[in-house]
Amino acid sequence: MDLLYNIFIDPFVQMVQLPDLFVQTLWEGLVSGVLYALIALGFVLIFKASGVFNFAQGIMVVFAALTLIGIYTLLRGWGVRPGDLAAFLALGLTIGVMFVLAFGVERLMLRPLVNQPDIILFMATFGLTYFLIGFGELVFGGDPKIMITEDLYLPKGSIDFKILGGLVSLQKIDIAAAVIASVMVATLAVFFQKTRIGRALRAVADSHKAALSVGISLEQIWVIVWFAAGIVALATGIMWGARSNVSFALQIIALKALPVLILGGFTSIPGAIVGGVIIGVGEKIGEFYWGPLLGSGIESWLAYVIALVFLLFRPQGLFGERIIERI
Amino acid sequence: MFYREAGQYKSSYEADAAVFPLRQDRIAIAAILLAAFVLLPLVASDFVLSSVMIPILIFSLAAIALNILTGYTGLISLGTAGFMGVGGYACYKLTSIFPGINIVVHIALSGFFAAGIGVLFGLPSLRIKGFYLAVATLAAQFFLSWCFIRVAWLYNYNVSGAIEVPTRTLFGVTITGPTASPQARYLVVLCFVVVMTWLASNLVHGRIGRMWMAVRDMDIAAELIGIKLYQTKLLAFAVSSFYCGVAGALMVFLWLGASEADSFNINQSFLILFMVIIGGLGSLVGSFFGAAFIWGLPIVMRVAPEYFGITINSATVEHLQFMVVGVLIIFFLIVEPHGLARLWQIGKQKLRVWPFPY
Numbered sequence: 112m113d114l115l116y117n118i119f120i121d122p123f124v125q126m127v128q129l130p131d132l133f134v135q136t137l138w139e140g141l142v143s144g145v146l147y148a149l150i151a152l153g154f155v156l157i158f159k160a161s162g163v164f165n166f167a168q169g170i171m172v173v174f175a176a177l178t179l180i181g182i183y184t185l186l187r188g189w190g191v192r193p194g195d196l197a198a199f200l201a202l203g204l205t206i207g208v209m210f211v212l213a214f215g216v217e218r219l220m221l222r223p224l225v226n227q228p229d230i231i232l233f234m235a236t237f238g239l240t241y242f243l244i245g246f247g248e249l250v251f252g253g254d255p256k257i258m259i260t261e262d263l264y265l266p267k268g269s270i271d272f273k274i275l276g277g278l279v280s281l282q283k284i285d286i287a288a289a290v291i292a293s294v295m296v297a298t299l300a301v302f303f304q305k306t307r308i309g310r311a312l313r314a315v316a317d318s319h320k321a322a323l324s325v326g327i328s329l330e331q332i333w334v335i336v337w338f339a340a341g342i343v344a345l346a347t348g349i350m351w352g353a354r355s356n357v358s359f360a361l362q363i364i365a366l367k368a369l370p371v372l373i374l375g376g377f378t379s380i381p382g383a384i385v386g387g388v389i390i391g392v393g394e395k396i397g398e399f400y401w402g403p404l405l406g407s408g409i410e411s412w413l414a415y416v417i418a419l420v421f422l423l424f425r426p427q428g429l430f431g432e433r434i435i436e437r438i
Numbered sequence: 439m440f441y442r443e444a445g446q447y448k449s450s451y452e453a454d455a456a457v458f459p460l461r462q463d464r465i466a467i468a469a470i471l472l473a474a475f476v477l478l479p480l481v482a483s484d485f486v487l488s489s490v491m492i493p494i495l496i497f498s499l500a501a502i503a504l505n506i507l508t509g510y511t512g513l514i515s516l517g518t519a520g521f522m523g524v525g526g527y528a529c530y531k532l533t534s535i536f537p538g539i540n541i542v543v544h545i546a547l548s549g550f551f552a553a554g555i556g557v558l559f560g561l562p563s564l565r566i567k568g569f570y571l572a573v574a575t576l577a578a579q580f581f582l583s584w585c586f587i588r589v590a591w592l593y594n595y596n597v598s599g600a601i602e603v604p605t606r607t608l609f610g611v612t613i614t615g616p617t618a619s620p621q622a623r624y625l626v627v628l629c630f631v632v633v634m635t636w637l638a639s640n641l642v643h644g645r646i647g648r649m650w651m652a653v654r655d656m657d658i659a660a661e662l663i664g665i666k667l668y669q670t671k672l673l674a675f676a677v678s679s680f681y682c683g684v685a686g687a688l689m690v691f692l693w694l695g696a697s698e699a700d701s702f703n704i705n706q707s708f709l710i711l712f713m714v715i716i717g718g719l720g721s722l723v724g725s726f727f728g729a730a731f732i733w734g735l736p737i738v739m740r741v742a743p744e745y746f747g748i749t750i751n752s753a754t755v756e757h758l759q760f761m762v763v764g765v766l767i768i769f770f771l772i773v774e775p776h777g778l779a780r781l782w783q784i785g786k787q788k789l790r791v792w793p794f795p796y
Contacts, residue, residue: 164569223772229568230514231775234715237708238767245760366576366704373573412584415577419562422574426565436658 125400135280136399137392142285144391145292146354149347150368151375151383152296153340158377159316160336161221163232167239169365171212171341174243176258176348176357177251179205183259198259202345209341210334217333225329244359255360258352265353288350295346296384299339303380308335316378370418376428385429390414441789457639474628479621487620492693494726494733495624495631496685501713501725502638503681508711509720510642511674512654513563517575518682518710520582523702524552525683526690527592530601534594541606541614545630545691549683555582556679563671567657579704586699600698603691614691623692630688634681639722641677650674651720716770718777727778735763 125132150168157165183201220235265287271280303309314322315332323329351361371390375382394417398410421429441462448454458464478491500522507515528551532544559578566574586592593601605615612618613626641647649670652660661667690697709732717728739759774780 220768220772224775227771227775230508230715230719231771233569234712235768235771237712238764238771240764241760241767242764245757245762245764249754249757249761369573369576373570377569409584412577412580415573415580419574419577422566422570423562426567426570428570 136395138281138285140392140395141388142282142288142391143395144388145289145384146347146350146387147364147368147371147391148384148387149292149295149343149350150365151371151387152299152380153343153347154368154372155375155377155380155383156299156336156340156343160312161315161333162229162319163221163236164229164377165340166233166236166365167243168340168344168368169362170240170243170247170359171209171344172348172351172364173357173359173361174212174247174348175205175209175341175345176352176361177247177256178208179345179349180256180259180352180357181251182208201259205345206342209345210338213334213337213341216337217330221333222330240362244362248359255356255358256352258349258357265349282354284350284353288353291346291350292384295343296380299380308332312336367414370414373428374418374421376430379428379430382428382430386418390417393417441786441792443790455643457643471632475625479624484620487624488693490734490737492620492624492627494730495627496689496693497710497713497729497733498726499631499634499688500682500685500710501717501729502635502722503678503685504710504714505717505720505722505725506638506642506650506681507674507678508714509718509724510647510654511650511671512657513560513671513674514569514572515575515678516572516704516707516711517559517578517582519702519704519706520579521552521556521679521682522686522689522706523582523586523699524555524679525549525686526697526702527586527601528552528683529687529691530594530603531592533604533606537604540608541691542608542626545684545687548687549680552683552686553676553680556675556682557672560672560675560679563675564668576704579707583699583703586702598698600696601690603695603697606691614695616695618692627688627692630684634684635722638681642722646673654720712767716767716777718779721777721779723782724777724779727782731778732763735759735766 150172153168153171154165157163157168179201182204183198186197186201216239220239221232224232224235265284270283270286301309303313311322311327311332312335314325314327315329319329322332348357348361351357351364355361367390368387371383371386373386374389375384375386394410394414397413397417401409441460443460446459446461448459453459458467479487482491500518503521504515504518507513525548529541529544529548532539532547533541536544555578559575562574563571587599590596590599593599596602603614605612605617607613608622608626611622613622642650649660649665652663652665653667653670653674657667660670686702689701694701713728713732714725715728716731717726718724736759739762740755743755770777
């Protein structure tokens with residue numbers, strides 16, 4: 112009886128009694144949800160256009176962030192003053208590096224592997240992950256780095272609200288992250304719906320063969336999506352890096368994006384966002400109110416269980432395309 | 439020249455359906471087994487036995503487990519290490535509750551616990567397919583890892599949170615614990631691996647294996663010809679997890695000697711998946727090749743520079759190692775997506791028709 116009370120009644124009583132704490136937890140869940148959604152977005156972009164389940168998205172986030180910091184340090188070392196927009200120069204150069212990476216991946220990995228089963232391509236992205244881990248550590252060193260938040264003019268500090276008889280404090284960087292994420296999703300949506308390349312991308316996503324037959328270059332499309340995923344990775348890296356340090360430990364957040372993906376469906380951009388928010392909020396609220404019952408740390412698997420429960424009812428995810436099976 | 443079937447006639451269906459139809463193959467297998475059982479324990483150093491051979495054998499068993507699930511039944515799983523952990527912890531609990539029963543029995547029994555857990559987490563597999571299932575098995579991996587840390591009962595409420603393997607004997611010879619000799623441990627592991635590989639070979643070549651492969655190739659078609667999907671998939675999960683469990687128990691008791699939750703983390707699952715892919719999906723011999731390759735490569739990379747008299751600092755070596763492993767994985771996938779097992783087959787075929795091209 113006591114246990115049932117603790118599971119079904121007590122958490123809700125707490126939520127009502129301390130609404131400010133509830134709102135704070137909700138907000139934190141929302142923010143981490145947005146960041147999960149950003150990583151999931153990178154996955155979805157690549158999966159939609161090439162059917163590759165890109166495990167390397169997590170390490171691409173770390174790699175992009177490290178490249179940004181590395182180039183910035185290098186520029187400062189050459190005597191470029193912070194006032195000279197060194198950070199933005201570094202940002203531009205990093206985007207260039209991500210383009211080179213996308214180009215290299217297409218040329219050296221995807222092109223020879225075209226027409227292979229999904230699992231082979233999936234494993235190849237594992238190879239890419241290993242390569243980037245080794246390469247990144249070799250070039251940038253393994254120790255955690257601090258993100259150049261101020262030089263990029265990202266806001267710092269927090270805003271406190273007095274609502275619901277308590278204090279809710281929002282980090283400005285989190286608000287910025289949410290804004291940037293929304294802008295990015297909106298841009299991508301416009302890009303997909305309104306531009307020529309976007310239409311080509313959607314065509315490739317629908318059917319590789321049909322797209323090829325009307326003269327769309329698959330190679331070009333793949334470079335573009337990997338480049339887009341690289342830029343998404345860079346934005347994610349900056350946001351995560353601003354919240355904590357940039358280190359290789361960050362790459363495990365890619366694993367956190369997986370339940371987001373299956374929840375939203377592999378092929379849906381809105382799904383990635385909604386899934387991210389559901390997972391982020393569910394995880395934080397679950398950990399905060401139900402975690403102590405089971406011994407803490409349930410955050411590590413709660414997301415997967417939430418996703419699993421959703422999947423049992425909708426095997427293609429919330430927004431995924433309906434799976435039609437034929438003989 | 440020596441490797442061809444000329445003059446070997448088969449007069450029964452059994453002989454025709456044999457796993458090794460060629461006499462030369464049978465001789466080779468016997469020679470390999472003889473070398474493994476007699477020669478290696480006599481000549482190999484302790485380092486080779488305990489840091490190369492034992493891990494390779496144990497990983498081979500784990501790779502066979504994953505191959506049954508992924509290679510033969512087509513269900514991608516990323517929870518291998520979790521199921522191995524179940525085996526390891528189950529064996530530890532069994533031997534602390536029933537210290538009188540022989541450890542070998544416990545190791546075999548611990549597979550059944552893993553099988554039970556595996557079936558439980560395999561339940562969603564009827565509704566969920568492909569990568570969705572892979573992510574669903576991650577739920578098993580993370581949940582089980584969490585259990586190994588949080589459920590203190592599993593490690594007998596040790597303060598350190600790790601399990602220490604007690605000393606146990608077989609026929610009067612110490613085989614587990616800190617005093618066990620590498621030779622004894624190696625032979626026990628080898629016996630387990632040989633027996634279980636033989637069982638697996640019989641399973642995948644028989645009716646059950648055919649059912650698994652039918653499900654892998656197209657599950658709806660398999661259902662239409664009368665294969666019960668649910669039972670077949672769950673059986674694959676059970677058998678695979680059983681093998682994982684035994685591999686995990688062997689790993690804790692005969693290789694590591696002590697273990698904590700971190701031994702069974704997600705990276706281990708990925709490592710075993712590499713072994714299966716590099717070795718060859720749907721091939722038992724490929725599991726051995728994959729395990730030897732993935733486990734052997736870093737060792738070779740550590741030793742090779744010293745051999746040539748080049749000194750590189752160890753951190754650089756480790757980074758280079760990651761890069762080389764990554765590149766090699768991609769390279770192998772491009773050159774031979776069917777893995778080392780296919781290369782092996784091609785080599786055998788070439789040898790058979792040599793000196794003619796075909």
